[in-house]
Every structure is written in C-alpha cells, then in structure tokens.
Amino acid sequence: MAQLSDRPSSWMNFLSVGGLASLGVSAALFQLSKLQDGRIFELDRAQLVETLAHIAQLEHMLPLLVAVRGRITCREPTTCQLNGTSVVMRELVEEEVYFKEHPSGRTTQENFEVRREREQREAFLEDRTGSIRLENLEHAAGLTGVMEVKQEFRHADLLQETLMQAMLSKALKSMVRHGVRITERYLPVDTTVTVVGELVADCVTSSVVGSRASRSAAVDSSQQTSQKQQQPSGSDGSPAAAVAARPAMGSRDAALGTNIASAGNVAATATATAVAAAGAELIGQAALQALPYTLRMPARGPFHVTTLTLPQLRTSLERASIIIRAFAWGFGLLGTVLVVRKAAQAYHRLQSHRRFQRLLASSGNNGEDDGVRGPGTCVVCLDRNSDIVFSGCGHMCVCNACSVSLQKCPICRVASQTIRVFRP
Incomplete structure (x- = not known):
C-alpha cells in the first residue's frame, strides 16, 4: 500500500538516466559514422596517379586532390638514436620508471617524462620516374601506423645516482627508481607508402631548372673533352x-x-x-629532382599517409564506418528500451495512485486515514470486491486474487482457512 500511495513527484520519474545516456552515445556514434562517410566521399574525389611522370598531364588542373604511391626519401636524412637507421623524422621520449608502494601493500608503476626530442627533415616522394616534395607530413592521418617504434630499457644503477635523484628517493621513501625507458618513433627512409593530398605547382621551379641546366652544361663539356x-x-x-x-x-x-x-x-x-x-x-x-610539384595537406579534404593502397584504404574506412554504425544502433536500441520501460513503470504507478485516490474519494475519506476502505472492497488491493471469508475469525475482507498469498487474516492476524463467497 505504501508503494501505491507514493505519488510521482516530478517528470524525472518518467525518465531513465541510463537510457538517456545510451541515446546520447548513439547520437554521437551516428555523427561519427556520418563524418566517416564524408571522408570516404572525399577520398573518392582523389585522382589516382600511376607514376609521378603522369603529373605533367594534370598540370592544367592544379591544384588537385591526388593519390600517389611511392617511396619516402630524404636528401639529408637524420639518424635514429637507438638503432642508427636513416630516417626522415623521429620522436624520442625518455621516461624514468619508479615503483611506488602504497600503504595497503599494493605496488604500482609510475612514469615521469624527463626528455622529449623531435627532429624532422625535408621529405620527398619518389618512384622510378621522378620525385616531388612533401609538406605537412607530420599532420597526415595514418602516419602513426607507418612509423616504426624502437624501445630500450636501462636499469638503474644506484651507485651512479645524482645528488638530486638521491634526495628525491630519500624524500619519497615509498618510491624506488627502477630505471629509464627510452621510446623512439621514426619514419625510415625508402618506406613505400600511399599519399593522398593536394598537388600544387612548386614555387622554386626556377632554381630547379637552373641547376638542371648547369648539370647539363657540365655533362656536355665533359663529353666534348672526351x-x-x-x-x-x-x-x-x-x-x-x-x-x-x-x-x-x-x-x-x-x-x-x-x-x-x-x-x-x-x-x-x-x-x-x-x-x-x-x-x-x-x-x-x-x-628525379626536376618535377616542380609539391604534395601537401589540403585546406579542406583528406590527407593520408598509409602503407595501404588506395582501394585498401577505402575498404578500411568503410569497415570502420560499418562498425561504428552497428554500435550506434546497439546503443540506440538499448536506450530506447530503458526509456520506454521506465516510462511504463512510472505510468503504471501513476494510474495506481489515481485509482487509490478515487477509492478514497468514494468512501468519503480524503486520505487522512489509510486504514479506512470502501464498503465491500478488498483491503489489500483496494480495487476489487471482497469475496473471501476467513473461517477462524469470520472477516470477509479480501478478494480471491489477493487471498492466494495470504495465510492469516489481514485485519486480526488470525491464521485460518479461507472460504469463497459467491454473491447473488
């Protein structure tokens, strides 16, 4: 009876917080899948270039979104610190690793970054027919999957600790220095990739042409001498x-x-x-150096650097879009079920409360005494007519449906058998 008499206090009783959260996640995932479909549509606009020599045929269409496959090269490459590989760009992170002991006895690992280096050289995309310059390579999508990772861990030598490290270890008695971890990410030279970006005419054409003419003159003079x-x-x-x-x-x-x-x-x-x-x-x-073109990040559009081919890249984006959309539908259905279930339960409670109020109004009671019921009404559900008599006390106070779960009279609490009475 207490549950029936509790009236819903506000509209929040009809809303499910978990359902609303699921619907919000679903909406966000649908937006993400829509953005993914937009990337696929923009990728379809890219002009596939078989070789760099074919770029000259597209010169009247520049700037143009193209997809070119070749090797990333560098005129003056840098060197990877950990393995000595010639690389176009690299990023080194050095972290000190400590073991921290908590009062509960649990031990965790804490990392503190102490040094970060980043170095990048001018990159070119090259194949058997020519070479073009690459710009904004560090901002390309998919570059993380192309770069290689080398990691090295150096154990701490407690005898070679500096004064600052010794003071830190003394101040933090619960932390013990374990060693130094060095992680280096790098892009090796001669890595075969597919680059999707905006192709533009290079602004240093004159210098390239001049260098080419000087080299041709040197070759001619050498041939004349021979x-x-x-x-x-x-x-x-x-x-x-x-x-x-x-x-x-x-x-x-x-x-x-x-x-x-x-x-x-x-x-x-x-x-x-x-x-x-x-x-x-x-x-x-x-x-190889005479192609006066630059491949750069477009102001609006895709910019990818990946080891996949263009059809493989499109298939990968489509697969990701399908997975995101499936999760969006799942969260949407879950949120809908939770919201409808909570609303149905709140509506059922509201209807029960209104029925209880009508019964009180029909008996002339305004709710001051919850023990008073209408004449001939079941004292349990306050809805159906009472038609069950308890043989031990003679009270006819419950209906047949409510008497199934009762072993005692709800009025005098006397255990007895029940007898159903049929009224004319």
Whole structure:
C-alpha cells in the first residue's frame, strides 16, 4: 500500500538516466559514422596517379586532390638514436620508471617524462620516374601506423645516482627508481607508402631548372673533352703523324708505335665511358629532382599517409564506418528500451495512485486515514470486491486474487482457512 500511495513527484520519474545516456552515445556514434562517410566521399574525389611522370598531364588542373604511391626519401636524412637507421623524422621520449608502494601493500608503476626530442627533415616522394616534395607530413592521418617504434630499457644503477635523484628517493621513501625507458618513433627512409593530398605547382621551379641546366652544361663539356681525346692527330706532331713520317723505322719501332696508339685509344675509350656513366647518373638525378610539384595537406579534404593502397584504404574506412554504425544502433536500441520501460513503470504507478485516490474519494475519506476502505472492497488491493471469508475469525475482507498469498487474516492476524463467497 505504501508503494501505491507514493505519488510521482516530478517528470524525472518518467525518465531513465541510463537510457538517456545510451541515446546520447548513439547520437554521437551516428555523427561519427556520418563524418566517416564524408571522408570516404572525399577520398573518392582523389585522382589516382600511376607514376609521378603522369603529373605533367594534370598540370592544367592544379591544384588537385591526388593519390600517389611511392617511396619516402630524404636528401639529408637524420639518424635514429637507438638503432642508427636513416630516417626522415623521429620522436624520442625518455621516461624514468619508479615503483611506488602504497600503504595497503599494493605496488604500482609510475612514469615521469624527463626528455622529449623531435627532429624532422625535408621529405620527398619518389618512384622510378621522378620525385616531388612533401609538406605537412607530420599532420597526415595514418602516419602513426607507418612509423616504426624502437624501445630500450636501462636499469638503474644506484651507485651512479645524482645528488638530486638521491634526495628525491630519500624524500619519497615509498618510491624506488627502477630505471629509464627510452621510446623512439621514426619514419625510415625508402618506406613505400600511399599519399593522398593536394598537388600544387612548386614555387622554386626556377632554381630547379637552373641547376638542371648547369648539370647539363657540365655533362656536355665533359663529353666534348672526351671526343677531342679520341680524334687522331694530324701533321701537328701527333703519334699517328710521327709514325707515318718515319717509314724507314724497323719493325720493332713500328710495333711499339702501334701498341702505344692502341693503349692511347683504350684509355680514351675508358675515359669516355666513365664520363658518359657519370653524365647519365647526373641526368638521372636531375630527372628525379626536376618535377616542380609539391604534395601537401589540403585546406579542406583528406590527407593520408598509409602503407595501404588506395582501394585498401577505402575498404578500411568503410569497415570502420560499418562498425561504428552497428554500435550506434546497439546503443540506440538499448536506450530506447530503458526509456520506454521506465516510462511504463512510472505510468503504471501513476494510474495506481489515481485509482487509490478515487477509492478514497468514494468512501468519503480524503486520505487522512489509510486504514479506512470502501464498503465491500478488498483491503489489500483496494480495487476489487471482497469475496473471501476467513473461517477462524469470520472477516470477509479480501478478494480471491489477493487471498492466494495470504495465510492469516489481514485485519486480526488470525491464521485460518479461507472460504469463497459467491454473491447473488
């Protein structure tokens, strides 16, 4: 009866806090899946570039969102501190590790960062046809999965502690220094990646063209020098003229002159081959550096650096969107069930309270005495007519439905059997 007489005090009794929280999480996840779908749509706008040499065909469309696959290189790479690998960028974090003993006897690990280093060099994306410059590489999505991690732990040597560390250990008796942990994340040179970003024309085109022209001039001058060395000399005192001017020499001197001339021709040929190889190398390097384009982070749009190909990247984003949407539907259904259940329970209590008030009003009682009931009404549910008589005391005060769980008369508390009475 006490539960029936408690009237809902406010509208908060109809709301479920857990249900509202679940609905809020569902709405946030739906927004996240919507953003993920937007990223997929923007990724579909990217123009796939097979090789860097094909960029020249897209020059009239720049700036343009493209997807290019190649190797990340660097003209002056830095060195990884832990393993000596040549890297484009690196980040080193040094932490001191302590063991802390709590009064309860539990021991936990505490880490304190003491040093952080970050170094980055100018990066290029290169394939067999050319090389372009990369900007804002550190802000690219997916770079964390591309970078490698190297970790090293150095145990503490208590005999080599500094004065400050000794004072700290003395002040914090519950903390014991365990060692130093060094974690280094780095991007190695020649890592094959797919870069999705905005392709623009480079502003340093003139310097690149000038360097290429100077290298071409150097190669031409080297080739001209080698050609002069290969040409036979005429009557100006060359070895061939001297041999022709001395026909009366013996066979020994003629053979010696022939060998000298052959040796000179072989040396000239070797020199020309070396110069040509050096020139080809310079031309190849100039071709790799002669693409005046930059791949950078767009003002609005995707910027990815990943080891996956473009179709694999799109499939990965779609899979993530499906998983997020599934969790959103799950939290939404859970929140709906909790809210509807709480509202139904509150509505049932409100209806019971109103029915109780109507019964009190019909008996002429305004609720001052909860023990007074209407004539012929069950004293338990206060709703149905009483039709059960307790044989031990003779009270007819409950209905058939409520008498099932009763062993004693609710009025005089006498244990007895029940007899149902049927009224005409």
